[in-house]
Amino acid sequence: MQKSVNLQVNQLYLERGDRDLCQDLTFSVTSGELVRVAGENGAGKSSLMKALLGWLPIESGQIEYKGEDVTVHRDVLLADQLYLGHTPGIKTVLTPLENLRLYCPEASLQALEQALEHVQLGPYADIPAAQLSAGQKRRVALARLWLTDKPLWLLDEPFTALDHAGVLALEAHIKTHLDSGGAVMLTTHQTLLTLSAKTVELAAA
Amino acid sequence: MQKSVNLQVNQLYLERGDRDLCQDLTFSVTSGELVRVAGENGAGKSSLMKALLGWLPIESGQIEYKGEDVTVHRDVLLADQLYLGHTPGIKTVLTPLENLRLYCPEASLQALEQALEHVQLGPYADIPAAQLSAGQKRRVALARLWLTDKPLWLLDEPFTALDHAGVLALEAHIKTHLDSGGAVMLTTHQTLLTLSAKTVELAAA
Amino acid sequence: MNWTWFHKLGSPKWFYQWASKWAGKLVWIGLLLLLIGVVWGLAFAPADYQQGNSFRIIYIHVPVAMLAQSCYLAMGIAGFVALVWQMKLAPVFIKSVAVVGAVMAFIALLSGAIWGKPTWGTWWVWDARLTSVLVLFLLYMGVIAIQNALDDQVFADKAVAVVSLVGVINLPIIKYSVEWWNTLHQPATFRLTEKPSMPMEMWLPLLFSALGLYLFSAGIAMWRMQTEVLKRERKANWVKQEVMSDGI
Amino acid sequence: MNYTSFFKAEWLSLLRRKQDTLNALLFFVMVITLFPLGVDPSSEFLAPAAGGIIWCATALSVLMAVEGLFKEDFNDGSLEQWLASGLSVSVLVLLKVLAQWLMVMVPLLLALPVLAQMLFLPWSSLLTVMGSLLLGTPALFLIGAIGAALTVSLRRGAVLMLLLILPLYIPVIIFATGAIRAAQLQMSVSGQLAILAAMSIVALALAPVMTAISIKASVN
Amino acid sequence: MNYTSFFKAEWLSLLRRKQDTLNALLFFVMVITLFPLGVDPSSEFLAPAAGGIIWCATALSVLMAVEGLFKEDFNDGSLEQWLASGLSVSVLVLLKVLAQWLMVMVPLLLALPVLAQMLFLPWSSLLTVMGSLLLGTPALFLIGAIGAALTVSLRRGAVLMLLLILPLYIPVIIFATGAIRAAQLQMSVSGQLAILAAMSIVALALAPVMTAISIKASVN
Numbered sequence A, B: 001m002q003k004s005v006n007l008q009v010n011q012l013y014l015e016r017g018d019r020d021l022c023q024d025l026t027f028s029v030t031s032g033e034l035v036r037v038a039g040e041n042g043a044g045k046s047s048l049m050k051a052l053l054g055w056l057p058i059e060s061g062q063i064e065y066k067g068e069d070v071t072v073h074r075d076v077l078l079a080d081q082l083y084l085g086h087t088p089g090i091k092t093v094l095t096p097l098e099n100l101r102l103y104c105p106e107a108s109l110q111a112l113e114q115a116l117e118h119v120q121l122g123p124y125a126d127i128p129a130a131q132l133s134a135g136q137k138r139r140v141a142l143a144r145l146w147l148t149d150k151p152l153w154l155l156d157e158p159f160t161a162l163d164h165a166g167v168l169a170l171e172a173h174i175k176t177h178l179d180s181g182g183a184v185m186l187t188t189h190q191t192l193l194t195l196s197a198k199t200v201e202l203a204a205a
Numbered sequence C: 001m002n003w004t005w006f007h008k009l010g011s012p013k014w015f016y017q018w019a020s021k022w023a024g025k026l027v028w029i030g031l032l033l034l035l036i037g038v039v040w041g042l043a044f045a046p047a048d049y050q051q052g053n054s055f056r057i058i059y060i061h062v063p064v065a066m067l068a069q070s071c072y073l074a075m076g077i078a079g080f081v082a083l084v085w086q087m088k089l090a091p092v093f094i095k096s097v098a099v100v101g102a103v104m105a106f107i108a109l110l111s112g113a114i115w116g117k118p119t120w121g122t123w124w125v126w127d128a129r130l131t132s133v134l135v136l137f138l139l140y141m142g143v144i145a146i147q148n149a150l151d152d153q154v155f156a157d158k159a160v161a162v163v164s165l166v167g168v169i170n171l172p173i174i175k176y177s178v179e180w181w182n183t184l185h186q187p188a189t190f191r192l193t194e195k196p197s198m199p200m201e202m203w204l205p206l207l208f209s210a211l212g213l214y215l216f217s218a219g220i221a222m223w224r225m226q227t228e229v230l231k232r233e234r235k236a237n238w239v240k241q242e243v244m245s246d247g248i
Numbered sequence D, E: 001m002n003y004t005s006f007f008k009a010e011w012l013s014l015l016r017r018k019q020d021t022l023n024a025l026l027f028f029v030m031v032i033t034l035f036p037l038g039v040d041p042s043s044e045f046l047a048p049a050a051g052g053i054i055w056c057a058t059a060l061s062v063l064m065a066v067e068g069l070f071k072e073d074f075n076d077g078s079l080e081q082w083l084a085s086g087l088s089v090s091v092l093v094l095l096k097v098l099a100q101w102l103m104v105m106v107p108l109l110l111a112l113p114v115l116a117q118m119l120f121l122p123w124s125s126l127l128t129v130m131g132s133l134l135l136g137t138p139a140l141f142l143i144g145a146i147g148a149a150l151t152v153s154l155r156r157g158a159v160l161m162l163l164l165i166l167p168l169y170i171p172v173i174i175f176a177t178g179a180i181r182a183a184q185l186q187m188s189v190s191g192q193l194a195i196l197a198a199m200s201i202v203a204l205a206l207a208p209v210m211t212a213i214s215i216k217a218s219v220n
């Protein structure tokens, strides 16, 4: 089944405290597109993601998903996205396998183990996440990307703490996702190694 | 005053749980040297730093600092180093300025403000750190590097969450430090932009 | 029913201008009535045949105790409005009224205690009414504390709305429970519920001071709300003009 | 994520730290011990006060148990994932509270007969005490969840949370101890127990919604 | 980092969340309210029990206050910085506890006269109560710090900590309430108060060292 994404953001105006994060920001994310939100530290990249998800108030502007206006009710958008933030919701008392089972209850055990293999966590599947290194913890969350069929991925700094091989593997997987009609919106300060992206620039305040 | 560093690590053997992190690891860090600890996620880079600081037991091996054996008592080493870990000890209820004042009580207000300028936090000096972005929080900790006269810096993933300009500024500052006779031991998965480093490789288990 | 007033009230600008007209008047009229009531009560009303002059504290105690309860009720309603209609002004209202209410509850406790010493021989008893005022005071402190503790305005507004609403649902439950608790367990030694049949010349000043206190407090609350509205809408054009014209 | 996998993961997390369960119980034991030690160890004093002491100890144990209910979920980003999942946050809250309730209350109820003996509680009232705990504690947990959600972003919110929810605990405690006292006087207790049940039902209807609102507001 | 800047930063952090201070006090008020409500509101019951109730409430307030003493420092990496600073961790612990003690106990002692009235504590014993609190609470805080450090690396250590430190609280409570009871009987209290002071001094000598050891063990 071909995935389809069509997110339209029109003249978005966000603020945080007294600072304007963006004014009249207009961009779109459609099937097959990789959109990179760029901007220096504190520019408002994470805030933009949260605003799209409906967790921060929007001063003005409009968000459309698949032709529907979702500025007020985000249900249609929420149903189609997978979001991984700075802290991606990994329980440190649970093992990687148990964490995945929480987020991907439909997947078979075999699929879960395969996903862990993809992020090089095979041997760590049954060790509590508290005992993993910074990068390994991060990988547990990323394994979800190998198990989902959501078309729109929202990834806030997904490459943080990943080693070189990890970055390459993730980029390759993003590529596959884009080719199958999905779309990805991500933030990162690192240069992309193999992917090319459409850039949405958040100007400094 | 010229700084001087001379750290010798001989045949270090570390383990974590059942896994050997390194066997017979020998390297040195001396004045003017940038040492990069490399290895994939979970290789044991952070663990190595902690072992040097004396927080993880050493199975066997020996650590020497300025000719003294510090394998058991690290006081001489501790007095000379500045360590910034994955979580660098920033209090989110305090403002950047207050945080710096905690760690650098001898510095004048002007020096503190200058340090904050160096990490682009000038306008944020008096906002509680809880309200800063991921990269900005990180910068508060890094500002300490502009205020210290410790010769040996131990930096665990200092570039995490920093934007491009931030990475450049930090690298430039590390360069200055090296030139003045200091030494830096760091871990990072990103490629260094302007610096060249001696690499200590932790082989995968 | 015509709802325009309701929507107008929701507009900070409209409220600000409306309050500018009325707040000052309310404060002064209220103060005047309060003064009349209290002076009349303290100086001219006849002394109580049982309690002598100590009963005169009633002119402070009762209005204050009534107001303490009314304030929370109003806050609870505002909490509901804030959660259901997301009206911008409702959290401002809660924030402003909470302090007034807390002060009133505190004065009620204090004046009651001062009154209790000569009449009951003790500052405090675990009577149903006293206990429920104490709990009310704690509820106020909860609202104030949570709103000070949260830096984030949006979260703080939701939080005070939730606390006010939940608290107001619990108020009758608390009231009922303590009444039931004390009457079952300990036949109340001191009954506050039976109103001493009061002669007119005692009752009228009470009415004056109660009315006065209500108006006065409403005015004060409106002032506080105005300040808060200015702070929150500092970016809006009308606020800039307002501040300019005030020459601050 | 779906409701079943969520409940399973919650349950598993609780089991993983099963010493915590044991500890809620031990805290309960300690409060019950502290009281005779600090105040008066005689049976004339303790027997009539036993019901009240047990309920105060329960309320404090529940407070301890729910105090940090969402803290970890906030810190590790799980709350964001709840919101992003599209599931009803109220239901997730309810499931979480349910898991917690089972984990804390079952051992507590099992240990109660022994502890009641230490306070000289008459056997005849033991059943009422247990009934009141069964019917009343859901309200305590659910109310506590609201407080936990409101204070989740604060670094040391425990005490503020107590301030917020203890006033709401008071009616529950009053009716529960009232029932126990009535039982000790051989009077009918069904009225009070019905009120307790009603409180828990009201809490069941309202608290998850309020908690969900607070959780939603805490993510930003 | 030096000792002065450390103490200043601690104090500042406490002031920043000054509502927490107020709240420790309010928690104290609440426990004191809970007892009459849950057990018995008559002055015949409360007056003799007042000293014990005040001490139980204090012990619980102190527990709440110290429970998460090092949690934040653990999570944000401050503990690592303490160790890396080369300063004596015992002294840092002592300073932190001192700041906390001042912040919690000063308002509590100021409010005590009013609260004591609500429990019908005779005026004549008030001074003894205050003295016992002044002399005894340092021990409570210091012992609490050990427990807080021991459990800091556990994700939900609160209850485990209680289990560890409550047994150590019991002697303090026994001697303190003993002194108060003696005062109510017009007997001499200096003996018990001296023992309390001795306990605090022993705690002062031992607890920071033990706490420092636990903190060191938690960082890895």
Ligand code: HEM
Pocket (backbone or CB within 6 Å): C058, C061, C062, C065, C066, C069, C108, C109, C110, C111, C112, C113, C115, C116, C117, C119, C120, C123, C129, C130, C131, C133, C134, C192, C193, C194, C195, C196
């Ligand atoms: C701390 C102690 C006290 C508290 C918290 C308290 C609280 C209250 C409250 C809540 C009301 C009801 C106001 C209303 O809504 O009508 C009230 C009314 C009243 N109180 Fe007090 N009270 C205290 C002490 C006393 C004492 C010592 C006396 C005198 C013996 C007293 C006499 C009255 C009278 C006569 C009324 C008006 C009658 C009525 O409306 O029921 N109160 N008090």
Ligand SMILES: Nc1ncnc2c1ncn2[C@@H]1O[C@H](COP(=O)(O)OP(=O)(O)OP(=O)(O)O)[C@@H](O)[C@H]1O
Pocket (backbone or CB within 6 Å): A130, A131, A132, A133, A134, A135, A136, A161, B016, B017, B019, B021, B039, B040, B041, B042, B043, B044, B045, B046, B047, B048, E220
């Ligand atoms: N707290 C812990 N308890 C037990 N084992 C741990 C703990 N932290 C890390 N480990 C294990 O020690 C090994 C090395 O971890 P370490 O954090 O040193 O890796 P790292 O090289 O810093 O990785 P990264 O690049 O992800 O930061 C890992 O295999 C990990 O599973």
Ligand SMILES: Nc1ncnc2c1ncn2[C@@H]1O[C@H](COP(=O)(O)OP(=O)(O)OP(=O)(O)O)[C@@H](O)[C@H]1O
Pocket (backbone or CB within 6 Å): A016, A017, A019, A021, A039, A040, A041, A042, A043, A044, A045, A046, A047, A048, B130, B131, B132, B133, B134, B135, B136, B161, B163, C152, D220
């Ligand atoms: N919880 C908060 N409360 C108030 N202001 C905040 C909060 N979090 C961030 N901000 C402010 O909002 C602005 C944007 O923050 P945001 O986290 O979106 O930046 P970012 O672009 O993601 O930066 P980074 O590259 O460091 O992750 C910053 O200036 C920051 O000061």
Ligand SMILES: [Mg+2]
Pocket (backbone or CB within 6 Å): A045, A046, A047, A156, B133, B134, B135
């Ligand atoms: Mg960000």
Ligand SMILES: [Mg+2]
Pocket (backbone or CB within 6 Å): A133, A134, A135, B045, B046, B047, B156
């Ligand atoms: Mg690491």
